[in-house]
Amino acid sequence: MKRILASRELLLLVAIGLLLGLISLRFPAFIAPSKLVDVFNDTSPLILLAIGQMIVILTKCIDLSVAANLALTGMVVSLINLAAPGLPITVILAVAIGFGALLGMFNGILVWKLAIPPIVVTLGTMTIFRGVIFLLTDGKWVNSHEMSDAFKAVPRTVIAGLPVLSWIAIAAVILFTVVMTRTSLGRAFYAAGGNPHAATYAGINVGRTQFWAFTISGALAGLTGYLWVSRFAVAYVDVAGGFELTVVAACVIGGVSIMGGIGSVPGALLGALFLGIIANALPVVNISPFWQMAISGGAIIIAVVLNAQANRTPGRIILKRAEHAT
Amino acid sequence: MQLELRPDVSVYAAPDVVPLLSISGVTKTFPGVRALSDVSLKLYPGKVTALVGENGAGKSTVVKVLTGIYQPDDGEVRIDGRPVRFPTPQSAESAGVTAIHQETVLFDELSVAENIFLGHAPKGRFGLIDKDTMAARAREILSDIGAKIEPGATLKDLGTANKHLVAIARALSIDARVVIMDEPSAALSHTEIEELYELVEELKRQGKAILFISHKFEEIFRIADFFTVYRDGQMVGEGAISDVSEPELVKMMVGRDVSQIFPERDHNIGDEILVVDKYEHPTEFADIGFTLRRGEILGFYGLVGAGRSEFMQALFGITRPSGGTVKIDGAPVTIHSPADAVKSGIVYVPEDRGRQGAIGALPIFQNVTLPSLARTSRKGFLKLAEEFKLTREYTERLELRAASLDTDVSNLSGGNQQKVVIAKWLATQPKVIILDEPTKGIDIGSKAAVHEFMAELSDQGLAVIMISSEIPEIIGMSDRVIVMREGRIAAELDRANITPETLVSHAAGIREAGL
Amino acid sequence: MSTASHFVPDRLQTPLERRLKSWESLLMLVAIGIFIANSFASPYFLNAWNLSDATFNFTEKAMIAFAMALLIISGEIDLSVAAIIALASTAMGAAVQVGVGTPGLVLIGLSVGLLCGAFNGILVTGLGLPSIVVTIGTMSLFRGISFIILGDQAYRGYPSDFAFFGQGYVWWVISFEFVLFAIIAAIYAVILHMTNFGRAVYAIGNNATGALFSGIRVARVKFIVFLMTGLMSGVAAVCLTSRLGSTRPSIAFGWELEIVTMVVLGGVSILGGSGSIPGVVIAAFVMGLVTFGLGLLNVPGIVMSIVIGALLISVIALPRLWAMWRPR
Known part of the structure; x- marks a missing residue:
C-alpha cells in the first residue's frame, strides 16, 4: 500500500498540489475553502463514475455506456417523479441505483455469458440506452417546474458545510476503498484482471467477476443519474453526452492501467479531481472554457506515457547482478 | 460386440495401505480428443507418487480434474475411501487437495500475503479480510518453507525463485492433505531444486500424500516412492519405484x-x-565473441539466466546491443530488427514456440511464406501459386501431416505445428539457424526426431547454434560448446573437452575447471 | 524428392466457396432484405435521386472505416478519427480566411490528417502505448484545438469550386463522393487482400510477437496503418466540409463510434486478426440503408441509433447464442 501510494497516487497528489499552487499564485481566491468545496461538489459525479469505471477497467473491460446509463436512469426517475411526485426520495434513490445496476448487469451478462468484447457491448448499449430515452419521452425534456421540490433538494442540501452530493461521493470513496482492499470480491477484481488464467486456478470465476464490475459501474451510474438530473433540474436525451470519455480519462490520469489489474480508488478520485480542478479553474484564470477539452486530452496522453514508464518491467539485468556478486 | 483395445497394464507390487486419495475409471473428453480414458491413480499418506508420461499423456488433465478445474465425464474420486466431487476449485481446496501448478499462477499487483490467501483469506469483523491475521499466517508459512520474504511486499518486486516459493506457500496455506506438484523444478536453479527436495521430505514427514509430475528421471528416482505411468490418456503401469528401472519406465511411457x-x-x-x-x-x-563454421553445431550451455537467450535475441535483432560487430561470410552486417537478421541469413527458433513461433489463426501456407514473402510475390503483390509451391516444397520434406495447406495451424498437432515453424525458417534458405532449447518440454520420441533433424541440417552445410540446458544433449550434439556465466563467455570447449564436469564447473564458476 | 507418403492438397475449399459460407454473404442477405423491406415500406425509396442522396449517409464514414478496418485487424484502434476531421476542417477554414484556394485547401486537409495519424502512430508504435487510451487522449486534444481556435464560432466562405467534393456529381445521379468511396474501397481491398503489406497486417493482428519473430517490421506496418487512417480522416474532412460548406468544432461529433460499428458489423474482429474490405463495404450499405429507410418513415435519428446499436450487439451475439443452444 505504501509503495503504491509512493509511486502513482502520490505523484498525482503532488501534481494536483502544484496545479493548485500555480493557480493560487495569481488567483488566491481559488483556494479559498468555499471555492474548493464548490470544486469538489462539482467533481462529485465524475468521482462516482470514475470509481465504477476503475473497477471495470481493473477486470480488463471498459464501460462506454456509463454516461448513457446516467442519462437513461436520470430520465426514468424524473418520469417516476413526474407521475408520482409524492414518492419518498429513498424510493427514488433505490430505483436509481437498482435500475442503473440492471443496465450494468445487461452489459455484464453479454460479456460474461456470450464473451462479447466489452468495448463492442458497451458501444452498442450506449446508443441503445440513449435511444430508449427518446422512445420514453419522444424527445421532450423534463424541466425544473415538473420536478417535485423534494426531488430537486437532495443533492443541494448542505450538511456540515458540504452539500449531500459531496457527501455521497465521499461515502462512495470510503465504501469502495474498503470493498477493494478488504473484501474477497475486491481482491478478485484485481486478480481477474491482473492474471485471468491464474485467477481461474485460484477458484475465481473471471466472467462472473467482470459481471459484478459492470453491475457496480451501472449502479454508480444510476445513482449519479438521479443526482445529475436533480442537481441541474432538467432531464433530456443528451444529458452528459460524451461524458464516458471524461470518465475514462479520469481513470487513466489516476493511474488505472487499461490492460487491467492496476488501479485504486484513491487513484480514480485524484484523477477525477485533477480534471475537475482544471475545468473549474479555467474561467477563474480567464482562459476560455474551450481550452478544457484540449487540456484534458493532453493530460491523458501525458498520464499514459508516465504510467507506461512506471509499469515497464526491467529485464533480468544479468550483468549488474554479476557485479554485485563479485 | 465391441472389442476395447487396451495396452497391457504393468502392475508392480502395490502397498496394502488404503490410499489417501484414489481415482478410478476417470474419463474426460474434449471436442475431438479423448484426454483421459478410464484412468486410475492412487496417492498414499507420507509417500510421493510420481506421475510420468509423455506430453499429451493426460497428466495435466488429471491434475485439473483433481483441483476442480475440469469435471470428469465419468469415473470417481475417493478420499479415505469415500467418494467425493470437486465441482469448483474451492471444493477441491476444502477437501484438502492443493496444487503447485506448472506455470506460476500468481498476481503481480497483489501483495505476497494476498497471493497466498486469495480465495480463502481469513475474515474478521463484518466479513472483511483480516489483514493482520493474514500477514501473520503468511509469515508463518513462509518461514516454515525457509523463505525470507516479507508478506507485505508486492509480488512483482520478487525474483523468479521467490515467486515460486510464494506459489508453494499458497499451496500449503490451505490445510492440505494432498499436495500436487506439476513440474515444480522446471524453472528453478540447482540450489533451489535442492531446497525443493528438502521441502518434499518435510511434507512426507507431515504425512501428506504427494503427487509429483516431472520429466526428469534423475529426480523421479531420487524422491518418488511410487510411480504411475500414463500413455495417450490411459494408465499403463504403476508400482513401487524401487521395483522398476529407468529403461523399463521409459518403455512404459x-x-x-x-x-x-x-x-x-x-x-x-x-x-x-x-x-x-x-x-x-x-x-x-x-x-561476446565467437566464430561459427558451415556444417557445425555450436552448443551454448549455461545456467538458467546466464544470458544465452538474451544474447541470441540481440543477435536476431529483437533487442539492440550497445556495441559489437557481426560478419556473415566475411561481410559486416547491421542487425536492428529480426527482418534484418532474416535478410542476412540468420534465423531464430524461439523457446516459446506457441507465442513466438507459429501464428495459429493463419493457414499453413501463410505461416510458411511469412518471412519469404519478398520471394513469392511480385512488386509487393501476393502470388498465391508461388506460395503454395514454396510451402509444398518444404512441408513435404518434413512430412507434414495436415488436411490441406490451407488449414489453420492451430488445428494441427503440436509436432506438426513445430514442423510448420521449421519449414518457415528453412524456406528462407538461412545460413545460420539458432535453436533455443529445441527439445525443452517435448517428449522422448519427438526429442530423437529433433536431434535427427539437426544432424541432417548440419550435414547439408547449415551452421547451427543450439542453446540447451540439458547436458546429455549438449554433449551428444555439439561440435563445440560455449559456456556462458553471468552474461559473459566463461569457456569455449572443443569436442574433446566437453564433459559433464567441465560444463558444470565453468557454468557455475568453479576455478579448478578443466585443470 | 521422395514421393509423399501422405499427400496434402493445397486447398479443400476454393476461395469462392469460403466466401459463400462467410459472414459477408450473410450480411449481403441482410442488406438485400432491408432493401426490399424499404421499397415496400415507402413509395419514395425506389427513386434514383433519393437513393443517391442516401449514399451521403455513409460514404465519408466508410472511407475512414476502410483504413480503420486495417487498423483493427492489426490489433489497434483509432478513436480520434472524428476529431481529426474537426481539426483538418478547422485548418481548412482558417486557410480560407487568408485566401487559400481550393487546391491549397485540399492539401491542407490531407496534410493535417496525415500529421494527426503520424502523431497517433508515434505514440503507439514508438512509445509502445495502448492505442485505445492514446486515441481517447488525442481525440480530446485534436477536437480541443478546434474548440480553442473556433470556440462557438464557425468558418464559412469556402470557394465555390470547393463545393464539388461534397456536392458535385460525376454523371447523372452518381456523386463525386460515391465514386471516391468506390475507388477507395477498391484500393483498400487490393492492399489488404492482395499485397504483402496486407498479409503482414493479418499476421500482426493474430500474433504480433510471432510476426516480429518472423521478420515482419511490426512497428513500421502499424505506423503506416495509423498514417493511412489519418489520411482517410483528412479525405473525409475535405468531403464533409465541402458538403456542409462550413466548419464548426463539433463537426462529425461521435462519428468514431459509428465508424467502429461499421467495421465490426462488416465482420472485422475487434480483437484483431480477421475481417475483409468487402464485408465493410456491405456493412456501410446496410447502415446507410437502415438510416435512409427509417428516415423516409419519419423515424428520428436517435431511434436509428438504437437499431444500429442493437445490430452491432446482435450480429455478434446471435451466432454465439446459436452455438450455445444448438443440440449437440
Whole structure:
C-alpha cells in the first residue's frame, strides 16, 4: 500500500498540489475553502463514475455506456417523479441505483455469458440506452417546474458545510476503498484482471467477476443519474453526452492501467479531481472554457506515457547482478 | 460386440495401505480428443507418487480434474475411501487437495500475503479480510518453507525463485492433505531444486500424500516412492519405484524401447560463416565473441539466466546491443530488427514456440511464406501459386501431416505445428539457424526426431547454434560448446573437452575447471 | 524428392466457396432484405435521386472505416478519427480566411490528417502505448484545438469550386463522393487482400510477437496503418466540409463510434486478426440503408441509433447464442 501510494497516487497528489499552487499564485481566491468545496461538489459525479469505471477497467473491460446509463436512469426517475411526485426520495434513490445496476448487469451478462468484447457491448448499449430515452419521452425534456421540490433538494442540501452530493461521493470513496482492499470480491477484481488464467486456478470465476464490475459501474451510474438530473433540474436525451470519455480519462490520469489489474480508488478520485480542478479553474484564470477539452486530452496522453514508464518491467539485468556478486 | 483395445497394464507390487486419495475409471473428453480414458491413480499418506508420461499423456488433465478445474465425464474420486466431487476449485481446496501448478499462477499487483490467501483469506469483523491475521499466517508459512520474504511486499518486486516459493506457500496455506506438484523444478536453479527436495521430505514427514509430475528421471528416482505411468490418456503401469528401472519406465511411457543415442553425423565442417565480435548490452551481456563454421553445431550451455537467450535475441535483432560487430561470410552486417537478421541469413527458433513461433489463426501456407514473402510475390503483390509451391516444397520434406495447406495451424498437432515453424525458417534458405532449447518440454520420441533433424541440417552445410540446458544433449550434439556465466563467455570447449564436469564447473564458476 | 507418403492438397475449399459460407454473404442477405423491406415500406425509396442522396449517409464514414478496418485487424484502434476531421476542417477554414484556394485547401486537409495519424502512430508504435487510451487522449486534444481556435464560432466562405467534393456529381445521379468511396474501397481491398503489406497486417493482428519473430517490421506496418487512417480522416474532412460548406468544432461529433460499428458489423474482429474490405463495404450499405429507410418513415435519428446499436450487439451475439443452444 505504501509503495503504491509512493509511486502513482502520490505523484498525482503532488501534481494536483502544484496545479493548485500555480493557480493560487495569481488567483488566491481559488483556494479559498468555499471555492474548493464548490470544486469538489462539482467533481462529485465524475468521482462516482470514475470509481465504477476503475473497477471495470481493473477486470480488463471498459464501460462506454456509463454516461448513457446516467442519462437513461436520470430520465426514468424524473418520469417516476413526474407521475408520482409524492414518492419518498429513498424510493427514488433505490430505483436509481437498482435500475442503473440492471443496465450494468445487461452489459455484464453479454460479456460474461456470450464473451462479447466489452468495448463492442458497451458501444452498442450506449446508443441503445440513449435511444430508449427518446422512445420514453419522444424527445421532450423534463424541466425544473415538473420536478417535485423534494426531488430537486437532495443533492443541494448542505450538511456540515458540504452539500449531500459531496457527501455521497465521499461515502462512495470510503465504501469502495474498503470493498477493494478488504473484501474477497475486491481482491478478485484485481486478480481477474491482473492474471485471468491464474485467477481461474485460484477458484475465481473471471466472467462472473467482470459481471459484478459492470453491475457496480451501472449502479454508480444510476445513482449519479438521479443526482445529475436533480442537481441541474432538467432531464433530456443528451444529458452528459460524451461524458464516458471524461470518465475514462479520469481513470487513466489516476493511474488505472487499461490492460487491467492496476488501479485504486484513491487513484480514480485524484484523477477525477485533477480534471475537475482544471475545468473549474479555467474561467477563474480567464482562459476560455474551450481550452478544457484540449487540456484534458493532453493530460491523458501525458498520464499514459508516465504510467507506461512506471509499469515497464526491467529485464533480468544479468550483468549488474554479476557485479554485485563479485 | 465391441472389442476395447487396451495396452497391457504393468502392475508392480502395490502397498496394502488404503490410499489417501484414489481415482478410478476417470474419463474426460474434449471436442475431438479423448484426454483421459478410464484412468486410475492412487496417492498414499507420507509417500510421493510420481506421475510420468509423455506430453499429451493426460497428466495435466488429471491434475485439473483433481483441483476442480475440469469435471470428469465419468469415473470417481475417493478420499479415505469415500467418494467425493470437486465441482469448483474451492471444493477441491476444502477437501484438502492443493496444487503447485506448472506455470506460476500468481498476481503481480497483489501483495505476497494476498497471493497466498486469495480465495480463502481469513475474515474478521463484518466479513472483511483480516489483514493482520493474514500477514501473520503468511509469515508463518513462509518461514516454515525457509523463505525470507516479507508478506507485505508486492509480488512483482520478487525474483523468479521467490515467486515460486510464494506459489508453494499458497499451496500449503490451505490445510492440505494432498499436495500436487506439476513440474515444480522446471524453472528453478540447482540450489533451489535442492531446497525443493528438502521441502518434499518435510511434507512426507507431515504425512501428506504427494503427487509429483516431472520429466526428469534423475529426480523421479531420487524422491518418488511410487510411480504411475500414463500413455495417450490411459494408465499403463504403476508400482513401487524401487521395483522398476529407468529403461523399463521409459518403455512404459513411449510403448517401445528408446535408445538415448544421438544421431551419427558427418562432422563435415566448412568455412567460417558467422563471426561475432565484442557484442555487448548495458545490462544483459558483455564481450561476446565467437566464430561459427558451415556444417557445425555450436552448443551454448549455461545456467538458467546466464544470458544465452538474451544474447541470441540481440543477435536476431529483437533487442539492440550497445556495441559489437557481426560478419556473415566475411561481410559486416547491421542487425536492428529480426527482418534484418532474416535478410542476412540468420534465423531464430524461439523457446516459446506457441507465442513466438507459429501464428495459429493463419493457414499453413501463410505461416510458411511469412518471412519469404519478398520471394513469392511480385512488386509487393501476393502470388498465391508461388506460395503454395514454396510451402509444398518444404512441408513435404518434413512430412507434414495436415488436411490441406490451407488449414489453420492451430488445428494441427503440436509436432506438426513445430514442423510448420521449421519449414518457415528453412524456406528462407538461412545460413545460420539458432535453436533455443529445441527439445525443452517435448517428449522422448519427438526429442530423437529433433536431434535427427539437426544432424541432417548440419550435414547439408547449415551452421547451427543450439542453446540447451540439458547436458546429455549438449554433449551428444555439439561440435563445440560455449559456456556462458553471468552474461559473459566463461569457456569455449572443443569436442574433446566437453564433459559433464567441465560444463558444470565453468557454468557455475568453479576455478579448478578443466585443470 | 521422395514421393509423399501422405499427400496434402493445397486447398479443400476454393476461395469462392469460403466466401459463400462467410459472414459477408450473410450480411449481403441482410442488406438485400432491408432493401426490399424499404421499397415496400415507402413509395419514395425506389427513386434514383433519393437513393443517391442516401449514399451521403455513409460514404465519408466508410472511407475512414476502410483504413480503420486495417487498423483493427492489426490489433489497434483509432478513436480520434472524428476529431481529426474537426481539426483538418478547422485548418481548412482558417486557410480560407487568408485566401487559400481550393487546391491549397485540399492539401491542407490531407496534410493535417496525415500529421494527426503520424502523431497517433508515434505514440503507439514508438512509445509502445495502448492505442485505445492514446486515441481517447488525442481525440480530446485534436477536437480541443478546434474548440480553442473556433470556440462557438464557425468558418464559412469556402470557394465555390470547393463545393464539388461534397456536392458535385460525376454523371447523372452518381456523386463525386460515391465514386471516391468506390475507388477507395477498391484500393483498400487490393492492399489488404492482395499485397504483402496486407498479409503482414493479418499476421500482426493474430500474433504480433510471432510476426516480429518472423521478420515482419511490426512497428513500421502499424505506423503506416495509423498514417493511412489519418489520411482517410483528412479525405473525409475535405468531403464533409465541402458538403456542409462550413466548419464548426463539433463537426462529425461521435462519428468514431459509428465508424467502429461499421467495421465490426462488416465482420472485422475487434480483437484483431480477421475481417475483409468487402464485408465493410456491405456493412456501410446496410447502415446507410437502415438510416435512409427509417428516415423516409419519419423515424428520428436517435431511434436509428438504437437499431444500429442493437445490430452491432446482435450480429455478434446471435451466432454465439446459436452455438450455445444448438443440440449437440
